[in-house]
Amino acid sequence: MKNRICELLDIRYPIIEGGLAYVGNGALAAAVSNGGGFGVVGSAGRSPEDFREQIRLAAKLTDKPFGVNLPISEHSNQEPYIQAILDHAQQLKAVSISAGNPKPLIPLFQEAGLKVMVYIASVKHAKKAEQLGADLVIAEGFEAGGHNSPLELTLFALIPQVSQAVNIPVVAAGGIANGRGMAAAMMLGAEGIQMGTRFVATRECQAHDNYKKLLVDATDDSTLVMARSIGNVFRVARSPFAEKVVEYEKTGPTVQELLPYIKGSNNRIAAIEGKMQEGWVNCGQSAGMIESIESAADIVQKVAKEAIDVLNTTRLHFNL
Ligand SMILES: Cc1cc2nc3c(=O)[nH]c(=O)nc-3n(C[C@H](O)[C@H](O)[C@H](O)COP(=O)(O)O)c2cc1C
Structure with a gap:
């Protein structure tokens, strides 16, 4: 490439x-x-x-x-x-x-x-x-x-x-x-x-092992959007904590009222300390495709190789 x-x-x-x-x-x-x-x-x-x-x-x-x-x-x-x-x-x-x-x-x-x-x-x-x-x-x-x-x-x-x-x-x-x-x-x-x-x-x-495990266990519907009620979009992992925040948003809190839930320290406590019940973690919809914890270098090489293979086989699908 x-x-x-x-x-x-x-x-x-x-x-x-x-x-x-x-x-x-x-x-x-x-x-x-x-x-x-x-x-x-x-x-x-x-x-x-x-x-x-x-x-x-x-x-x-x-x-x-x-x-x-x-x-x-x-x-x-x-x-x-x-x-x-x-x-x-x-x-x-x-x-x-x-x-x-x-x-x-x-x-x-x-x-x-x-x-x-x-x-x-x-x-x-x-x-x-x-x-x-x-x-x-x-x-x-x-x-x-x-x-x-x-x-x-x-x-x-x-x-x-x-x-x-x-x-x-x-x-x-x-x-x-x-x-x-x-x-x-x-x-x-x-x-x-x-x-x-x-x-x-x-x-x-x-990241804490609990966070990594959550990503490996994730499925297609494992994320939700927090803070939309105040004009923000935080895509995080679906969890009891995050679901509670979204439920609270339905009551129409002000930015000041919502802040204690979405503040960075609630992310750190889960992402770094692994206390998943006490905070939220960032998570993209791609999490459902993650199957194992690997070395980042291996991931880069696997993704590149797979991309090339897919592009080549796509040509075959079309008989090009
Ligand atoms: C754990 C986590 C933390 C992130 N923190 C930042 C950040 O500090 N700055 C930033 O520009 N984007 C941040 N992002 C967005 C990423 O840089 C990236 O664009 C995004 O994760 C791509 O989507 P994906 O999660 O589906 O791969 C973060 C994403 C995740 C998952």
Whole structure:
């Protein structure tokens, strides 16, 4: 596989690890990159010091390119995270930016020698990111785990429209966990994929074993959307806790009233400490396809190989 994304990020397979907040640790990013994909260290929910430490750890564990994720609105003060990225620019290849206006950050990071990848969930925002000079866009569909766009566009409709609207490469994110999904995304016009949920169920991810087990046991209907009542879309694993939150939302709480349920510490307690009854965890619809906990490097290689096989056999189905 050799295309614009491989060239831009200097990687073997156009498979990117999504920003995964505090379960996106340095060891996981390094493993994704060692497998030939593009590992990404998460910053959301991490202290600036921990963020720096995870970048240094990833750099120690791989000599392959990797990057970081900066979800703008997740940080009440972005400055220390921006500074950490600039201070480590020599070790990094790219930054993925989500959840906010990337305008001032694109030139800042590019001047530091980094490629900039911008999350979008509509044609309008893809065009805007291209105009602002983004190197590629990550088009994230409503299937994705975590914080999604309230537009709720599914990947199958989003990718063809975005790829037609912009000239920069498009990465498909949301609902992909195997090579079949990767092949389909490429046929829709994407030049690469990003996976989040699949990389949580790996040996290297710092998520609690209870979280990983939940992903392995998940089925097609194992997710639900929280916080829609206040204009947000958090796709999380279906659990008694998450179902209770959605039930409460039906009573019409204000943002302030809902906050104690959806706050980040309720995620951390489940995702990191494994207390699944006391919090919620991010989970994409792709979880139903996860069958085992593997090494992230093996996953990258398996997904790439399967995508190639699927594309070849598809040609046979059509007698091409
Ligand atoms: C556990 C988890 C944490 C996430 N945290 C972030 C984050 O901090 N920043 C971000 O931009 N996206 C985040 N996302 C979204 C992912 O980067 C990615 O786009 C998404 O997971 C892709 O969909 P999938 O889960 O179906 O693979 C998160 C997703 C998950 C599952």
